[in-house]
Amino acid sequence: MTSATTPAAVGLGTAARKKAARRTPAPQDGGSTKLHRIERRWALLFVAAPVIGYLLFVLYPTGYALVASFTRWNGLGAMQFVGLDNYVALLSDERFHLSLYNTFFYMLGIPIGLALSLALALAMNRRLVGRAAFRTIYYIPVISSLAAIAILWQWAYNGDFGLVNQFLAFFGIEGPNWLADATWSKPAIIMMAVWKGLGYSMLLYLAAIQSVPRSLYEAASLDGAGAWQRFRAITLPMVQPVTFFLVVTNIIAGAMIFTEIQIMTPTGGPEYSTASTVFHIWQQAFKYQQMGYATAMAIVLGVLILLITLIQFRLNKRSSFVID
Amino acid sequence: MKKSRLMAGVVAGLVIASTAACSSGAGGGDESEGLTFMFRGGEDEKAAYQAAIDRFTEETGVEVEVIVTDADQYATKLQAAIAGNTVPDVFYIEQANLQSYVNNGILMDITDQVAEQDVDLENIWEFGVNSYRYDGTLQGTSEGRLYGLPKDVGPFGFGYNKTMLEEAGIELPDADEPLTWDEWLPILTELTKDTDGDGEIDQWGTGLNVQWNLQSFVWSNGGDWTNEDRTQVTVDTPEFAEALQFFTDLTTEHAVTPNPEQAQTMDTYQRFMAGEIGFFPVAPWDLSVYNELDFDYDVIPWPVGSTGETATWVGSLGIGVSTTTDMPDEAVKLVTYLSADEEAQQTLVDANIQIPNRIDTAQEWASAPDAQPANRQEYLDIVEDYGRAMPAAFTYGAQWYDELWVNIQPVVDGDQPAAEYLAEVQPRMQALLDESNAQAEAAAAQNNG
Numbered sequence: 023m024t025s026a027t028t029p030a031a032v033g034l035g036t037a038a039r040k041k042a043a044r045r046t047p048a049p050q051d052g053g054s055t056k057l058h059r060i061e062r063r064w065a066l067l068f069v070a071a072p073v074i075g076y077l078l079f080v081l082y083p084t085g086y087a088l089v090a091s092f093t094r095w096n097g098l099g100a101m102q103f104v105g106l107d108n109y110v111a112l113l114s115d116e117r118f119h120l121s122l123y124n125t126f127f128y129m130l131g132i133p134i135g136l137a138l139s140l141a142l143a144l145a146m147n148r149r150l151v152g153r154a155a156f157r158t159i160y161y162i163p164v165i166s167s168l169a170a171i172a173i174l175w176q177w178a179y180n181g182d183f184g185l186v187n188q189f190l191a192f193f194g195i196e197g198p199n200w201l202a203d204a205t206w207s208k209p210a211i212i213m214m215a216v217w218k219g220l221g222y223s224m225l226l227y228l229a230a231i232q233s234v235p236r237s238l239y240e241a242a243s244l245d246g247a248g249a250w251q252r253f254r255a256i257t258l259p260m261v262q263p264v265t266f267f268l269v270v271t272n273i274i275a276g277a278m279i280f281t282e283i284q285i286m287t288p289t290g291g292p293e294y295s296t297a298s299t300v301f302h303i304w305q306q307a308f309k310y311q312q313m314g315y316a317t318a319m320a321i322v323l324g325v326l327i328l329l330i331t332l333i334q335f336r337l338n339k340r341s342s343f344v345i346d
Numbered sequence: 347m348k349k350s351r352l353m354a355g356v357v358a359g360l361v362i363a364s365t366a367a368c369s370s371g372a373g374g375g376d377e378s379e380g381l382t383f384m385f386r387g388g389e390d391e392k393a394a395y396q397a398a399i400d401r402f403t404e405e406t407g408v409e410v411e412v413i414v415t416d417a418d419q420y421a422t423k424l425q426a427a428i429a430g431n432t433v434p435d436v437f438y439i440e441q442a443n444l445q446s447y448v449n450n451g452i453l454m455d456i457t458d459q460v461a462e463q464d465v466d467l468e469n470i471w472e473f474g475v476n477s478y479r480y481d482g483t484l485q486g487t488s489e490g491r492l493y494g495l496p497k498d499v500g501p502f503g504f505g506y507n508k509t510m511l512e513e514a515g516i517e518l519p520d521a522d523e524p525l526t527w528d529e530w531l532p533i534l535t536e537l538t539k540d541t542d543g544d545g546e547i548d549q550w551g552t553g554l555n556v557q558w559n560l561q562s563f564v565w566s567n568g569g570d571w572t573n574e575d576r577t578q579v580t581v582d583t584p585e586f587a588e589a590l591q592f593f594t595d596l597t598t599e600h601a602v603t604p605n606p607e608q609a610q611t612m613d614t615y616q617r618f619m620a621g622e623i624g625f626f627p628v629a630p631w632d633l634s635v636y637n638e639l640d641f642d643y644d645v646i647p648w649p650v651g652s653t654g655e656t657a658t659w660v661g662s663l664g665i666g667v668s669t670t671t672d673m674p675d676e677a678v679k680l681v682t683y684l685s686a687d688e689e690a691q692q693t694l695v696d697a698n699i700q701i702p703n704r705i706d707t708a709q710e711w712a713s714a715p716d717a718q719p720a721n722r723q724e725y726l727d728i729v730e731d732y733g734r735a736m737p738a739a740f741t742y743g744a745q746w747y748d749e750l751w752v753n754i755q756p757v758v759d760g761d762q763p764a765a766e767y768l769a770e771v772q773p774r775m776q777a778l779l780d781e782s783n784a785q786a787e788a789a790a791a792q793n794n795g
Contacts, residue, residue: 096446096450096785096789097425097428097429098425098428098446098447098450098452099446099449099450099451099789099792100450100792180613182604182613183613202755204755284418288418289557289748289751289752290752292755293752293753293755293756294752294753304422307425308421308422308425309421309744309745309748310743310744310745311425311443311446311743
């Protein structure tokens with residue numbers, strides 16, 4: 023992933039490259055000189071590596087999974103073709119439906135996280151004392167191991183000794199037993215996920231905010247726009263590509279939430295309230311050796327993610343605009 | 347054009363070669379002369395096993411490459427290795443997975459090799475050895491072929507904080523005569539109190555986890571999870587319901603355990619070690635930790651319900667050999683070494699992570715004059731006399747069994763009567779058990795045909 027480049031910057035890059043291409047005359051002789059031949063070989067080599075990698079590590083496994091999803095297979099022995107049985111079984115698998123509901127419930131954290139990180143980015147964009155230190159602090163959760171963080175939060179959520187409840191007790195609030203209470207287990211996971219993702223989104227927003235031309239703000243000020251109006255009319259639309267990028271990647275990543283769930287609630291939480299779809303898939307595949315059934319679920323999940331992403335691209339196309 | 351195609355071919359070859367190199371860690375390739383051994387465990391266990399394996403290499407000259415994972419990643423990694431055709435030569439196997447591994451031709455039948463190795467199987471716990479016998483339809487009987495040897499047997503013992511009871515002036519429980527629930531409850535009530543006078547309870551009678559401790563209550567009350575031939579789920583019986591109700595009442599009615607908010611597994615474990623809990627499970631794998639505690643403790647039979655017979659479970663993990671190994675003789679030798687060699691067993695027992703596999707060593711261990719806990723004999727009694735296999739140990743997969751725990755929280759919290767929940771969950775468990783039995787039959791038919 024090109025983590026540090028904003029989509030805006032990528033856009034600029036392609037435009038610049040197109041111009042450059044127009045200026046350089048294309049070779050007329052189809053690369054007959056020795057230099058061109060060598061270059062072409064190197065080009066092939068560089069092209070081949072990712073293509074073969076893709077075929078080997080993406081296309082082949084995907085095809086394999088698709089085939090497996092039509093079979094009864096325990097992951098050990100021979101596959102037994104059962105047609106659409108697995109998919110039919112999915113329709114009445116309440117656990118699977120529940121896990122899908124949980125997974126999408128977790129996505130409530132995405133808008134919360136985006137709003138918080140935009141606010142933080144605005145704050146970090148000011149000339150604060152120790153600005154660099156703050157930026158680093160907010161980024162630490164991003165680079166930390168997810169497993170370690172999950173264990174840490176598991177302690178923090180402990181109903182009796184946990185940091186969270188001790189903090190709440192400070193204000194006279196008696197906190198719930200977060201991870202063992204079906205009502206609070208999902209919000210608990212969301213809070214943790216938002217906290218973990220904050221630094222990354224903030225950094226992207228910060229880069230986007232800093233690339234907004236100052237002249238726009240100056241012009242707006244001259245026209246008498248207040249701080250809120252400047253934010254609404256300039257900052258928000260200008261960082262919109264970043265918002266779009268974050269929404270898309272967060273939804274894709276959110277649909278695949280697993281590690282936190284597995285570590286913090288190894289049984290899928292009270293009444294299966296924290297089990298995400300990937301957790302459910304993992305349980306079926308590796309704990310109960312229902313590999314065929316699990317791959318069918320994985321395919322359904324994959325199709326769902328694809329659909330949602332396509333819809334988002336559609337919506338974004340309609341709402342995006344160009345500043346000349 | 348030809349040349350560039352050649353080039354592309356070379357590149358493709360390189361990429362494939364490099365990816366193949368990544369995955370050839372396991373599986374005992376052609377050039378490596380050693381065995382691969384995959385297992386799981388905590389830090390103490392890893393160190394103890396490494397020491398035992400080093401000695402094996404010294405004695406036999408067979409190099410062993412060790413692949414070790416944490417407990418929760420083991421199943422995933424092993425499955426991935428199998429899917430990638432890089433099954434380790436020797437690896438841990440769970441009782442509940444044995445049948446499918448045998449039916450799919452992954453576990454080697456080691457009956458003859460073990461016989462040749464001149465191992466005295468009579469001197470190893472019968473429960474442990476039989477756990478890895480399978481005759482194509484039934485697992486756990488003495489008739490089956492041998493597909494592994496026990497790494498250990500895990501008698502799940504019960505214990506109490508001796509110092510706490512002595513301070514409270516309570517008569518210490520007998521090591522042979524189990525307490526009945528009626529006798530046990532007043533003791534628990536007496537132990538549950540506020541010791542420092544701040545108005546909050548900070549010492550409890552007990553604190554148990556339903557998923558690992560309910561078995562003893564149910565069995566000693568005459569209930570069980572299934573009928574004898576494992577075809578009928580029997581959790582909806584009055585005996586079962588009464589046991590579950592008694593279990594949850596300890597928390598919700600009698601309040602002799604930390605309340606639901608305080609009752610997460612880790613807490614009661616920590617609390618026992620902090621000296622805040624009177625009665626608590628003491629399993630062999632806890633001994634290395636418990637022996638460092640500030641108070642005295644000992645092991646007793648589990649308290650009993652209506653049958654008056656104490657009961658608990660014995661776990662076991664086995665070590666098996668892959669059918670794809672290049673060195674079957676050496677692989678079996680490693681299995682027998684880890685499972686039955688006197689010196690290897692001593693290394694593992696000294697690390698306080700398990701009870702000895704060998705019966706003679708175990709008897710010596712139990713009667714050691716400086717033994718801690720003093721009543722080590724209880725563990726031997728569990729394995730020999732009254733311990734039982736986990737309900738799902740010999741079924742084809744454990745999904746039906748796990749189903750019981752998923753929605754049990756309201757019962758544990760006192761929001762739903764045990765009998766009502768059990769009646770509700772029984773059909774779901776039955777459906778899953780039926781499915782698993784059907785799978786077992788289909789797999790066995792496929793295997794034999």
